[in-house]
Ligand SMILES: NC(=O)C1=CN([C@@H]2O[C@H](COP(=O)(O)OP(=O)(O)OC[C@H]3O[C@@H](n4cnc5c(N)ncnc54)[C@H](OP(=O)(O)O)[C@@H]3O)[C@@H](O)[C@H]2O)C=CC1
């Protein structure tokens with residue numbers, strides 16, 4: 476399938492559905508008029524319609540008009556949506572992309588009762604500014620369709636192909652991870668305010684510093700400790716602050732949080748049944 480001018484139905488025009496649609500169009504490779512977003516409350520999609528996207532509350536119709544179907548509803552909303560669109564699916568035409576947390580390729584095929592090609596993708600909200608880290612996997616899609624999905628997500632950030640068994644881990648690290656890093660930036664800004672900066676200045680300084688730290692790793696391909704060693708002067712203030720944070724469980728809290736999120740992601744869909 477050539478991605479150019481393919482019709483795309485994004486079922487679930489919420490946070491991620493909208494962010495994906497905007498990122499795809501911002502990449503210059505997709506046209507807003509080829510993307511239909513669905514949700515029950517379509518009034519909330521009016522700003523997208525004003526920007527040229529199509530909006531609908533009719534999932535089955537959106538699917539019947541599309542080549543690529545993106546599932547972007549919550550895990551607990553998935554079964555009713557799949558039941559609703561099942562009749563409209565043509566397995567020889569439709570390619571499914573699912574970003575739904577905790578739902579396996581086989582879960583989707585079993586519920587649909589049709590063997591469609593499904594690629595799972597786990598992006599994050601930075602997709603809106605084309606800075607996502609997206610993990611991709613498929614058990615049954617053709618190499619051409621996996622390539623096509625990679626191209627879609629490469630247009631909105633970085634991609635990596637992983638085994639499906641690691642998708643819940645990927646959810647914790649890259650999708651929930653946005654919230655984890657944002658909370659650490661907020662904590663840094665709060666510390667900055669306590670030591671003398673106005674809140675807005677402290678937040679801007681903390682965010683740019685976090686961006687610089689991440690960019691150092693990506694630019695040099697180095698390990699965090701190599702970069703940390705360049706900051707920590709002997710008997711200096713950095714190592715004093717760093718050790719105080721570690722005494723209070725900084726790394727441990729992040730590791731435990733990521734493990735808890737991965738366990739929860741694994742059960743999000745099955746616990747609903
Ligand atoms: N948020 C994130 O950072 C990430 C989320 N994910 C996954 O992506 C999926 C979407 O998450 P997110 O965008 O945050 O969730 P949202 O709740 O923002 O979006 C879900 C959307 O689905 C719509 N919806 C619900 N039922 C139906 C239906 N029957 N037909 C059509 N649309 C429907 C809702 O609108 P309405 O109520 O009007 O119908 C809502 O807009 C989830 O599975 C989540 O696990 C994956 C990676 C990152």
Ligand SMILES: O=C(O)[C@@H]1CCC=N1
Pocket residue numbers: 576646650651
């Ligand atoms: O919190 C959640 O369940 C979703 C999945 C990953 C990010 N947000």
